[in-house]
Amino acid sequence: MELRIFGAAQEVTGSCHMIRANGASVLLDCGLVQGRRLEAYRRNQSFPFDPESITAVVQSHAHLDHAGKLPMLVREGFRGAIHATHGTGELCQLLLTDCAHVLMRDAEYLNRKRIKQKVRARRKAKQNGLTLPQGLPKEEVLPLYLHEDVGETMALFSTHGYGEWFEVGPGMVFRFREAGHTFGSAWLEAVIQENGKSWRLAYSGDYGRAGLPILRDPEPFGETDILICESTYGNTVHPEFQGMVHDLAEAVQRLVQRGHGRLLIPSFAVGRTQNVLYCLGRVFDEALAPQVPVVVDSPLATAATKLITQYPEYFDQETLELLANGNGGPFFPGLRFTESVEESKALNQEEGPLVIVSASGMMENGRILHHLARYVSRRDAEILVVGFQADGTLGRRLLEGAATVNILGDSYKVNARITPMMGFSSHADRRDLLQVLNPLAKKTGTMILVHGEDEQRKPLAKALRDLGFPRVEEPVEKQAFRFS
Template sequence: MKITFLGAAKEVTGSCYLVETESTKFLVDCGMFQGSEIEDEFNYQEFAFDVDEIDFMLLTHAHIDHSGRIPLLYKRGYKKKIYATKGTVDLCEYMLQDSGHIQQIENEWKNRKRKRAGKPLRMPLYTADDGKAAMQLFCGVDYDEIIEPSLDVKVRFNDAGHMLGSSILEIWVKEGDKETKIVFSGDLGNKNIPILRDPTIIDEADYLVCESTYGDRLHEDVGDKAKKLMEIIKKTISRGGNVVIPSFAVGRTQELLYEIHKLDEELYKDEIEYISKVPVYVDSPLATSVTGVFRKHLDYFDEEARRYVENGDYPLDFPNLHFTHSAEESKALNDLKEPVIIISASGMCEAGRIKHHLKHNLWRADSTIVFVGYQAKGTLGRRILDGEKTVNIFGEEITVNAEIENIDSFSGHADQKGLIDWISSFKRKPKKVFIVHGEDKAQKVFSDKIRGELNIDTVIPSKYDTYDFDADTINIAEIALPSEDEILNKIEELRDENEKVLTKLKDIISKNRGKIKEVNGDLATLSDVLTRLKRRFS
């Protein structure tokens, strides 16, 4: 048996893993790469496998960095089954079409730039119709249900506590007289997240593929996050500014609504007085739709949230909450004279209506931008969070005068302690942990922690690495390294879309001619080389 790491390997986005047994090939996730325009180029590459040879796919959850290339997979000929929890299937119904719509809109905008520059036009990665068509492949399963998608593979979906329908996968592979159990953590949630249950404890595994998004840090005290949010809101509203919260349409948005709804009237009396008078707008058609999906899956709710529902109090609704639908309604929010709270997607500020709200609020010293989720390298959200003084939005340089806040305990990802505690709870520990879905530093720190505290062997795979379970070896994919001239040509093509990074890369390569043989010891595709060079020489 073998596993090849095709994404989220020494990076956070693009989760995709190919598992090969003696008689079966299947995928775990097929996510989109997110970040800068260089990362976006990964999405257009050919898949590193023959689509016709894949027997089935398992999807851990609906977030686009795990599901976002499924419509492309369908478009390129994949017509086999995709297994996911029923909640994930219902969310993907909206999310994949929304992703296709975003691909179309952004491609139209980029094609206008290409046309003006005399460059060839490009088709969108996929369309909303492709997203809709791909849904015919999905098969919904229940938590704790064991399915047999092939004669040699059994699978159980367990609650990961990360978002509605998210899963930890237990996979049993039978080869001859030998059975091997692999566990994929998916994205592992925090404990005590509003609405959702805590991540399921797994008893045993031979091997574990584990995320490491926050593998090098601890979240601030979860109990303080509601208080901090309320203090930020009160302070901002009192000075006449807006509170703008870039939030993932699925998960963080619903959690924020829940926190605002269930405030303790005694503990937060002053804050409630402010918030009860301030309109709260959820400005995301996708968030509006999927908030309805939550109503359909009340059985996924934790005990506290179910208690609200049983008492006739739906925790994702309150009097001053408004959902915008049309683009006109969204634009009108920026003409309001009174302070408002705007929760809008996308969570990393890369697309959607949030960019318009940032354009109208970043320059205002009285407004506050509150980040409540992970910001991938290269994204607009990450650049703002890292303290850039000016950012380019829709071709206009915007000065960052607004107050910037980050409440990472709202993150749907477990922190280092949460990850270590979860692995520690295995009654029979895995013999090896593959560390994925994390930035370099987080992975290295997390790897050392696992080795030092749990005495478990770890591997941090690079993209396209293949681990052979029988030989207990990592094999590097033999992918030809492009010439330096090819890299320079690609940089010229992408210059308009990422001027600062690409100019720096060109200078670096020019100064280091003849020195770049391999990057980090791995052979790589052209896009891979660009990203790795940026990391190595920046």
């Protein structure tokens, strides 16, 4: 049996691992590398294996850094089954469709940039009587996949309930266990048999945090021969989630005291938006601040919120009790959702006070940009930063205290208050990981740490060795492990 780490070796995006046994090749996740447009585009161009040779894919969850390359796999010839929980299947439909649009927009943006570059070079050469410089990009940028590729991909999904064993190839059975990270998320438990031998394997996917609202807490791992575990926050401790309701209440109170303006909450459409809404509901329900109008202004966030409310079987006890008490759902009465662009624009006519939750979470695209352009220079606005902000994003610049920022091609002075609230993270932190892994030191044959940059992964690896884990691996990309 061979295990190969193809992506997210020393980084947090592009998750993709392969198990080979009995002549079959099974992928665990098929994620996009994310980051700066051109670099990500180049790195996502191809697969380090033949997609036609893959027997099946088992998906941990629907986030694009774990599932975003599935339509490309299908376009390149993969015809096997894509196994996922029911929730992940539904969410993939939403997220992959949205991703196809974003990839097209990115390709258009890069092509426009290339055309300008060529026209300028030609003009300069002509003015100076020179020949055209070498190295100008010749080919146009094509999107990685189109909307129709997503349709073909969705037809290959085979969905399962949590805890049900299913076969993915000869001698390979899997089941999904609750990961508590996002809607439908799972860690994978597998038994692989080959040549009369048997291995118990677990793959964490993205492992969540206990105590997050709406969804159930993650189930602990059991005894395994091989545990592939994420290490995103292997050296970071998040603020307590419970403190977020209090911090949100204070932000709402500041808005009420101003009497007008905006509280803008740029937020990932799936997971983060719903957790923020849940906490706002607690703020109003427990009268920690006066109720103010709240609008979700993101078509994807609206669709995801509707989807989540259709799956009460995924809810935790607290949310089920809210439902049983006639609350009507995990959110709060009076919450508004915009549908059309016109409705979104009409929000500009409302002087406030108004809370707007909108995507994208890193403030790189989506409707939040229009609200930021309008309010970032105003002193009656506050912007909450509730998620990870990658290097080079508008969110990171605001978080780092930039005095001026560029939004949609114009420069703006930053006068709005910027408030970080990092306790919303849906990834286990160092404390959570050590707590769940601690009892397994003598019950884990090989621990393979993935999905973490070295400054997070190395300290976690050391802590695990100190706890007595006999073999802790920190693989590089394409590294293979053989078990016999």
